[in-house]
Amino acid sequence: MIKKSKMHKRLACTHGAMLALSAAMPIGTAVAQTAAAPTAAPQLETVTVTAQRRKENIREVPVSVTLLRDEKLDVMVSGGQDIRVLAGKVPSLNVESSNGRTFPRFYIRGYGNTDFSTFASQPVSLIYDDVVQENPILKGYPIFDLAGVEVLRGPQGTLFGRNTPAGVVKFESEKPKLTKIEGYYNVSLASHMTANFDGAVNVPLNKEWAMRVSTLRQHRDNYVDNSFTGRKDALDGYNEHAERVQFLYAPNGKFNALFNVHQRTTTGSSRLFNANLIKKGTNDIVDGFDAGQSFTNGQNFQYLSSNGGSVRLSWDLDGVKLYSITGYEAVGKYLSRGDIDGGVFKNIQPNANPTPFDVESAGGISGVKQYTQEFRAESKNAGPLNWQTGLYYFNEDANGYKDSFNSTSGAQLDHLVSHQKNTAWGTFASVNYAINDAFTVRGGLRYTADKKEFNTVEAVNVVQIGPKGVSESKHKVNWDLSGSYKLNKDVNVYARIATGFRAPSIAAANKNTPITVADAETILSYEAGIKADLMNRRARVSFSVYDFDVKNQQLTVVGGNSNVTRLINAAKTKGRGAELDLEGFVTPSLKMSIGGSYNFTKIDDASLTVLKCNGCTITDPINAAGLVQINGNPLPQAPKWIVNGTARYSIPLADGEMFVFTDWAYRSKINLFLYEAVEYSAKPLLEGGLRVGYTWQSGKYEVAAYGRNITNTRRVTGAIDFNNLTGFLNEPRIWGVQFKGNF
Template identity: 75%
Template sequence: MIKMSKMHKRLCAKSAAMLALSAALPIGTAYADEAAADATPAASQLETVTVTAQRRKENIRDVPVSVSMLTAQKLDVIVSGGQDIRMLAGKVPSLNVESSNGRTFPRFYIRGYGNTDFNIFASQPVSLIYDDVVQENPILKGYPIFDVANVEVLRGPQGTLFGRNTPAGVVKFESAKPSLEKVEGYYSGSVATHNTINAEGAVNVPLSKEWALRFSTLRQHRDDYVDNTFTGQKDSLDGYNEHAERVQVLYAPNTTFNALFNVHQRNTTGSARVFYANAIRPGSNDLVDGFDPNKSFTNAPNFQNLRTNGASARLSWDLDGVKLYSITGFEHVGKYLSHGDIDGGAPGMTPAIPFNVETAGGITSVKQYSQEFRAESKNAGPLNWQAGVYYFNEDANGFSDTFDSNTHVLASHLASRQKNTAWATFGSVNYAVNDAFMLRAGLRYTKDKKDFDTVVADRVVQVNPTSADVSKSKFNWDLSGTYKYTKDVSFYGRVATGFRAPSIAPASSSVPVTVADAETITSYEAGVKADLFDRRARVAFSVYDYQVKNQQLTVVGGNSNVTRLINAAKTNGRGAELELEGFVTPSLKMSLGGSYNFTEIDDPTLSVATCRSCTVTDPRNAARNAIINGNALPQAPKWTVTATGRYSIPMENGEFYVYTDWSYRSKINFFLYESTEFTGKALVEGGLRAGYIWQDGKYEVAAFGRNITDTKRVTGAIDFNNLTGFINEPRQFGVQFKGNF
């Protein structure tokens, strides 16, 4: 039993009570003075969180943006059982990630604002940036999480400083970097349910006084565990094999110049997403009685493979009064094919196969080049600035196929090509009005051009037009201010605009090439960030309001499996976000996060086709289409909550701990129209982990569980002619061993 002094007990009790109430109470100097009256042990203080949300290293409390950080330790917990990037959904307020393609095509949403488009040329308003290089094509956004230093989630428009197409926000990954100091690294392996294996490791090797290398690798495997009752084959679906590697080389000859080179690749094979036709009970959003996620009735091939690679060079010069940066990136998709049977029924359902649909989509090649030059001032006075230029070039070639489901012979082949070129100039200024008040302003000009053509239309009689050329330019700006109320408490306010270039969707036999015009956003945000009780706790709270004009929306399904793009005149969003973490006692650390996200389509003229066999709750127009005015955006839960707790027990030679994490999201719409069956139920998922760490953190062994309550929820659907859905990841138990050297 751990003995504590009376003062220590009093401090712990007071901290626990005030931590729970801090979000609701006014924050002022009285709290800082009261906390300073007691000496808090350094071991139970929160570490200072440094982010690069403004392209500079800053304390998260001083950044005038709603930003969250996931550390390497938290990431290790949520991906230890082989999970992919979708596991970030709900781990910070206002973030959702989902996919109808499984591990290979994630779609991101921040504050309810995202894009459900599943065509391979889709763009997204949430930008994913890996090691300062934007990953524009959705296929690139699924690169697995391993040997990562941290992940930052920046909410709201970020276009004046980051990449392209960032009106909703940025998810920013930063790999662990090479070091010149010593040979070091880690290795980690886990085995879990369904023979799920996750093995990763990294080694850092100083090659000389000027050169260092860091090599990182990941191997993931899961057995097929879903039985195909059509063929009678056991364990024939929903497995995967994945491996990825990253090599980084650092050159730092002096304190003035350094260069970081990065080469990486990914290879994924396995089952495509398993769809369950007739899985949703008519007239409700429940799964049908007797539904078994371990069985599917699939009469066509179901597989997926992906190969990507890339490289980057980040150079910096630290000169008198200014820092210069050059960031060069290349990303390549060498092969992508997802071949799915989207009519596979749930066994026992009637009919098991309502109609035959076998499709495939893929990429023959995507080549993306990007270049950024940026200058950053180092003034000792109140004024500092950044300025730069950015260039982006993408050449994407993709296709979609249909098959005769009886013979599995190709029935049609449609191949398209899109060339996208964009360039921008940007700048920002920081001005310290006084010791307490900082003003920031940014401006960006963007020019974006896309050329889209149909390359092959084999056994597809397309509707004209079959090509499109669009070009758009736009100025964006932001203005923010940070006021330090005390040394531990800051208030901020921000207004920002954002821009997403026009998008293009391929033609088909029933729909011509469609072009969605550029969308713009104006966002208002204010918040408070504070360290409490001598850094034993930390709180951040923000409120926001935004309006998107000409939002690009994706119409899918209805009468056919075709993507069509439209624009909504306006979309309104508003909400709030809270993050709270701290030590309740020296042994118990807890966090609580939550968000309220209200979204609403504001366009009385907008209507879409609907499913034939579901219960549509929207009003209809004369053409029997659903009027979607007033509906929430798809995949936009109104409420999300995330909570974690870690309790540690010191032992003679190490530490035993128990860690738990939980996430909740309220119900969501799967499509632009609302229907009873395609409204996803609220989802709660929890994880539990118990482990032992010894030799000053050198070794760790743990047992873990993910989705420990075995919750089964429909998380997405296909809506034409049957009630087809796909579900969340299954419950999983496993063990992990990790070592550092």
């Protein structure tokens, strides 16, 4: 029996409907004619999500949530892209990194954290196979062999882990099955010798055990020349490999156990920082800039190895279902070193300093160990009342360091090693009550206690002000309340009030700068929306509006006049906006989707000031002390508008199907820092992808040509602000070919 992946099953089903429909259509239509009898128009599949820790129809979940899966997800990563590819692909989501393929930072509804330190915390939680990935270095695990990615917007502090005031990005791997041997393989080759292979095989071992092995290999040649050293093809390549092995034990219908072990290893260039990339007095890329060249007199590399495992157990005890989720994640080693001043100056900007700069830095992790344990019970009542309750424990032990070097001489200037111990536990409960067939209310409570102990282990040529260690602890009760009402069998409306909490954060000392602490932040969020299946499920729409206030938001001050990082709190931050998801069949051969969001954010703290950038054009007020007043500014990396869309057109041909698929994502301009400056207001970014291919034997095989960032749009996506208008760019255009098979 032929094995088909979930994506190809869906395509094959749609293909069959198209063939049958074409028989009843008049001559002159774009679809081939046959003599088959007419059948029903194609319908969208029912989508289930676990946004409330149960499988539910997405229409009935009182949360703004988007699910990425199947072809949409597969197309995004076809060219070897890392997790940053998710940026802008769903409403209100942005992802960026100043460390290349490692250490991603997530933002939902404009709410995130630009902190790049080893011990940074984020208000967006990433959860992979039910295990929270707390340290940012864990959040970049590659995308392969996934059942789907859920993006849950707004506070999720009742049911999910810890530190989720902005939302959750939830990854779920494909699971082993007891049915039969099956799997897939996927090979692609693209520009810059970008090669990608991923695949999986599912093997039933006996009637009770099954195994699934998944693997990923990615490579890109160095394609950027270093014109300072004269080396060709010296920078911006990578090698990535990751594996995941899962075992399922299901002896009966009452108990199952899922065991998961995984690892990741990546090497290559870190971020390429380009000196004088931004034209002074504008936010344009400087005239004459060549993205294929760098002028770097320092070293540029990174490597990372991480591994982990989990055990998920479940017991079905008739009226109650019990769960145990045990997780372990570890970083063996991590080092990212880059010439953060952008390298040696290239004389293409008038009146700029033509001398080399000597600022080079490295950040590393000598070890991170994270243990998590969750016990959860949920009811299975046939009546109107159902509930969930559980306990959660988190333990992290992290050691990190940062170094600086003189790029010209290569001499190490300083070395700082820090250690953080973080423990947290929580207890939670959630209740659903169906008042009648149409109206359901839900409420939840969670108590969290969080403690961090931080200390400087070693300081070489670093004069540290203040204590060498600090300890912070907080506890908090969070709650949410929502109601969902069925206007009819196809339309639901909902409203939700929710709170969230992020524990205090601690930043390591810098030269002449003490350890800094940001107090705990809290959020109160209001949300309402409508979700509907339209035209006999030929289309689906979701629309939501929201408003939130964050108290004591933790903000990261980076750069300014020197290369330092410190934490501050804003008394209040405000946000409001709207989100739309719409998809459906325009014709039996044409399926389209469009999504979008409006996200307004504002810092509301008249007393808050930061250091100004060096050599840029500040547009904010500057006080008598020379500090920039940031009251009223939007949050950094928070685009006001995000719009995305896809379209797929297919034509039956022989025993298969020709198709064209295109996807586009737009985000409006963003502030790169807390202050506003002409040079550091990054321009709007529009990126598009195109895929043309042929699939045959009911989706068993597929061959395609594709392009990513097909317009070759280059935009500044981040910067270093303490000298010489240094910035870095989005990914370049690539063209490639791909072959997939299923067995």
